[in-house]
Amino acid sequence: MRIKILFASILAIALASTVSAQDTKAFLGRWDxxxxPATGTPYPQWMELTDDGGKIEGRVQPRGxxxxxxxxxxxxxGKLIVDVGQAGHGSEISWELTSPSADKLTGVEKRGDADGPTLAGVKAPLxxxxxxxxxxxxxxxFDGKDLKGWVPIEHVENNRWVARDGELVNDNPEVPGQKMRPAANIMTTEKFQDFKLHIEVNCPEGGNSGIYLRGRYELQVGTEGGKIPSHEMGAIYSWYAPPAGAKNDLGRWTTFDVTLVGRHVTVLRDGKMYHDNVELPGPTGGALDSNEAEPGPFYLQGDHHGVxxxxNITISVPKK
Structure with a gap:
């Protein structure tokens, strides 16, 4: 009798584990x-979930x-509860998710016990x-004469972008002791899928900007203080650091040549390989949207500081 009870208990545990694994399987993978929010504009985030021996692990790319x-x-x-982390005011953030189909997620973001924004996810395309x-x-x-083909976005009431002496300039100098107002970013009116980009930039010491590919993946320009390599000049922001030993070397003109095909990117700085056909797992912070399958614009970050x-911004696309 004891053997039968023990066998039944083991079988019940095994079946429960199987059901749990089947339940979680629908949530695994990368999600755009x-x-x-209840009021305001929708914004992008990104999530990846994996199964490590029955334990769900993962990572999240927040809005910024x-x-x-x-x-x-x-x-x-029947819901997957993902503990995302803490909000700015200390409340725990969790995502309550359901999977209505194989390639979609729906749910709600909770801060503590309070319901917040609604969530919608689609399986990230390969x-x-x-x-x-x-x-x-x-x-x-950029023709060097005016801003034709470009449009300011976000904080447009403080747009500091100008065409001057053949250059596209974010004239937003840092004033010591003065709190800086957020300034506008600027993006192309044209959108692109796969491309080769050539761009030259002069970022002053302490300056901070970024070149967003398809409006979703940031090539870091400038510095965030030097403590985190993947936040420094030439990084694919937070995904890939520059080569070991690379210096920011700011305050001079430098050239980036970028090839983006699908979600693989190659970046050369002044002819030196920085990233060799690396995979972009998902959008970086500051992305315009999470629609990774679609073409997107270039945008240049101007909401930090520095002139x-x-x-010499040029583009090549695949020949038909």
Whole structure:
């Protein structure tokens, strides 16, 4: 009798584990998330969940800043509860998620016990495309005379971008002892899928900007203080640091040549390889949206500080 009871207990545990594994399987993978507050504009986030021996692990890319690991995740009444971390005021943030289909998530963000924004997720596309055999002749995205083809975004009431002496300049100098107002970013009116980008930039010492590819993946320009390598000049922000030993070397003109095909990017700085066909797991902080399958614009970050100068911005796309 005891043997039968023991066997039944083991079987029940095994079945429960199998059901739990089946329940969580629908949530695993990379997800392009859209967060919609009750008032205001929807904004992008990103999440990746994996199964490590029955334990769900993962990482989240919030609206801004760097990605971070989740604090934990568990199933509760058919929902996956993801402990995302703490909000600015100390409240614990969790995502309550359901999976209505194989490639979609829906849910709500909770801060403590209070319901917050709604959540919608789609399975991130593979974007696994071969390298094009031929490219078009490079053409200019900035004529050096005016801002035709570019439009300020965010904090547009404090737009500091000007065309001056053949350069696209964010004229937003830091004033010691003065709190800086957030200034506008600027983006192309044209959108791109795969491309080769050539761009030259002069970022002053202590300056901070960024070049957003498809409006979603930031190539860091300038510095965030030097403590985190993946936040310094030439990094794919928070995903990949510059090569070991690379210096920011600010206050002079420097050249970036970027090739983006699918979700693989190659970056050269002044002819030196910084990132060799590395995979972009997902959008970085500051992305315009999480629609990774779609073309997107270039945008240049101007909401930090420093008189950042850009010039000789050209683009090539795959030849049809």
């Amino acid at each position: 998330m859209t967060v919609t 800043g760097a990605w971070h690991p989740i604090a934990g995740a568990h199933m509760d009444s 974007l696994d495309r071969p390298m094009p055999k031929k490219w078009t002749k490079p053409r200019s995205l 950042i100068q850009y010039r």
